[in-house]
Amino acid sequence: MPQSIRMILVGAPGGEFRRAAELARDAGAAVAMADTPAQALDLLRAGGGDMVMIDVDTDIAGFMASIRAERFTLPVLACGIQASAERAVAAIRAGARDYVPLPPQRELIAAAIASVIERKAPVRIGDHPALARAVSLATAVAPTAAPVLVTGEKGSGKEVLARTIHEASGRPNPMYVVECAGVAPDVLESELFGHEAGAFPGAVARRIGRLEKAAGGTIFLREVGSLAPATQARLAEALQEQRFTRIGGSEIVPFQARLIASTGTELEAAVNAGSFRADLLVRLGLVRVEVPPLRARGGDLVQLAQHFAERLAESDGVPARPFSEAALVLLSRYAWPGNIRELEDCTHRAVLLAQGPAIEPHDLVRSDGTRLLDLELAEPGGLQIESLVGRTVEEVERELILHTLTRCHGNRTSASNILGISVRTMRNKLRTFIEAGIAVAPAP
């Protein structure tokens, strides 16, 4: 396993900590040890990090305040030897994501690392033509340096596709994921561009940003539509000039990272509403790849559900059960508005709930507690109105046109007859799709 996760382990040196470090290395992390939170901060400043594991007996609240002040965003886990429940809870209140008891258990350490690694190397399941089109466009552009905009509904697999592009790009360095939604604009700006010592009151040392670190690798901006206007302006300029400066600095840093951005919203609408810069959209969307929603991916759904059921049963240590026929029919009748992530979560609950030899319809429960059985779902093969809810008329129209055209083997006249529109309207629509980077069946 490549050692691309950097973990900083903070605590007084001792047997249990050394053992935790060994297990973390076995689980795929590169581990740096720090005796004190101050040393850990120095390590972060010098080489960054993907996660921190820190002794509950240190000043976790102070450490969290320091990393926030220096605008580091990374998961922090507390750990301790026979710590009381109160101390573990206090650590979590102070901002630790979780508590891991020491002496370390191999599974717990592996699970903690896996939660970070999983985002780095998912398995891609599915071969529906709608996905295959996206994957072939993605791999075709992978070796180039062109920015790529990956669009698609929430949870549909945009990050997985970005990783496919990164892996096919042959770039030697890792792909960094940067969350753009829900992060304070100044924190995000430091995270992306880095800063110099003294750039703002908490900036005690120079920080190298993700754009700089990702030179020779890829930077994936998740939900790019959430970028604040000032960050959008900085990024647009950096893309145009192919260089940037760290916040508060004047040294020129070349822009050598491959940029992939994702969005679940129509950025054109955001441009029209004045909340997203048109020039940034043009630069980010040089190549666009659209990930289809799960409900448009036919048999991929069953493949994915079976893959999740096996994987989750194994990781939860419960017996692996197949889906019954009735459960598979029910899965395919539901619209999956939360796409693959919702399917994964629903399968996880079913794996834990199932008691008999197979996963049955009554084991399929949504996150709000509703059983899929109790929903009014479309009959298989019927018009799945439920599956259209949550989508724009424009999207549905586009899918209907493309689907009909494919069924007509690319014949524009037959497809427009079926759709009840003129051939001219059909051609105009297809032109706008092609301009937006969407694959259109070629004319016969």
Ligand SMILES: Nc1ncnc2c1ncn2[C@@H]1O[C@H](COP(=O)(O)OP(=O)(O)OP(=O)(O)O)[C@@H](O)[C@H]1O
């Ligand atoms: N083809 C696939 N095979 C297996 N797992 C997948 C596949 N596509 C997505 N997943 C899983 O589904 C979940 C959601 O995928 P991902 O995070 O890529 O979606 P997203 O569209 O980027 O989400 P968001 O809209 O929240 O940013 C993840 O757990 C991911 O590992």
